[in-house]
Amino acid sequence: MGHDLRWPIGAMFALLGALLAGYGLVSDGALYQRSLGVNVNLWWGLCLLAFGLVMLAFARRSARLNAARPQEPGSTT
């Protein structure tokens, strides 16, 4: 298995986070009455973005480690 699941997880949440945070920046403040006045799109979007980037960073690090030791299989660990 040459696939590291952290790539798609990281990419998906980074993308979703960027979408939500961007929407939070441009959307009308009245939208957030229901969420107790908190701009949840912006804040939670940033959290998702951070989570996605951390996942991507881990995937990249393990890909580099594996490239340094090509004889060891199991890149997904």
Place this chain on the structure above:
Amino acid sequence: MPSTGLAFIDYAVIGVYFLFVLGIGWILRRDMRSSEDFFLSGRSLPAWISGLAFLSANLGAQEVIGMGASGAKYGIMTSHFYWVGAIPAMVFVGLFMMPFYYGSRARSVPEYLKLRFDEKTRAFNAVSFAAMTIFSSGISMYAMGLLLATLLGWDFDVSVLVSAVIVLAYIVLGGLTSAIYNEVLQFFLIVLGFVPLVTLGLMDVGGWDGLTSRLGAVATEQGYAAGAWTNSWSHLGSASANPMGVEWFGMAMGLGFVLSFGYWCTDFLVVQRAMAAKSMEAAQRTPLIAAVPKMLFPALVILPGMIAMALTHQAGATGFALPTRADGTHTYDLAIPLMLIHYYPSGLLGLGLTALMASFMSGMAGNVTAFNTVWTYDLYQSYVRPNESDRHYLRMGRIATVGGIALSVGAAYLAAAFNNIMDLLQLVFAFVNAPLFATFLLGMFWTRATGHGAFLGLLTGTGAAALHHGLTVPVGAATLVKGGWLGIVLHQYPSEMAQNFWTAIWAWSACFVATIVISFVTRRTKSDDELRGLVYAMTPMPEHGHLTWWRRPATIGVAVLALTLALNLVFW
């Protein structure tokens, strides 16, 4: 019914998720070279992936919607499904049963039964399990279609067909690996999609203290002690003191020991995820890793239900109320979906709905991957066309996936047309499943247990379950599906849940005793040599001395149990 419109951003979020789901299937399609790749992920997955999938395969509609509903209806006692039920069972299957499941190289749970006992025991288990997976996946589809129609006004047929086609596509392409990878994705989606809901809900009701005092008013109004919704054990002394109508023995034995161990230790749907792990250690760690987030899930799925109940009690001030049915009871099943709509603005709402849809789809996918494996290995290869090439079975697996999904769609429409048929079927499956754990316990730990003993024991247990159900009723039973269909009622239970727990206890005990008695009067057909790797006495336990102490399964198991005990005490 509050129906809500979605904005473009919500559709964008849903669209991104679907793209990734299908993309994973597409990328994995080239890896599916043998039937073992397709059905068991080539036994190659690291423990964190199989562990999260182990948890996620169970996170279907019943879990997310059902636990939220129970949280509203019964309060924090619902967490016993986790802290008494699931976690101890998951530790047990990891430490004590995985050595036999994984070590025997059986490809499915029914196949283990064949190796350990005989052909008829396997056939009985395979047929009932295959039928059950189809109906569970159909119910999951039906529930999703109904929910999307109620909340968003989407067309039922379109919802069912689109979800069926997406699940079909990613499983046919990437087999179990694809299902498992998507389950992991979905695990993160559910956690990250629900955390804001719990946070906003708690902010709204004034934190845990505010929730406790509001639910205290709910409890006293219904004639219970003030803590009935917020204490997990204090009100279990007698069945009449809590809204669940269960006392501590029925809870610990029925739910904890029989039902939960029965599900987590013998259901191929979850065990399959551990069998796909890359080594014995990874297989043993699979349920243990799953147990850690599992013990925190009550905060994610039960708490929103409790908050919904607290808000409903003061609907005038909070502007949130669970809709009421004609008979005055609340539609508890809508607790979580309505909370999402209440608190989430466009954007986040898309994420919340995606999490919900992901849970329904993984419920389907988990059942379908278990079905295609049991069908192909345990029924088709065993009784229809043995001795074909591996390529043949790989193709059969893909056909079985299409067939399984088509049958599930049929089951979804059956559920839509005749609600009672589904209730009846679920009841029959409960009768079949309740005694199973006794069979596995004896099979794995008692060398003398025989094939006849196991098979007749299972039948006896199923019969005992049906008999108990036929002779008892829960309070307020309106139809014979709820019990008492034998005409004579020997006992009335304070709630349906209490009746279920006791049905399970009777079934398990009957199977346990019957298997022992029949085993003593029948001859062993398997030699010691044939039982190597299948029974405790004939199997060397895996050695973990070479692992650092904190990586050893036993250490993780003890830590998990200690944390669970602490949670029980904190919310006592």
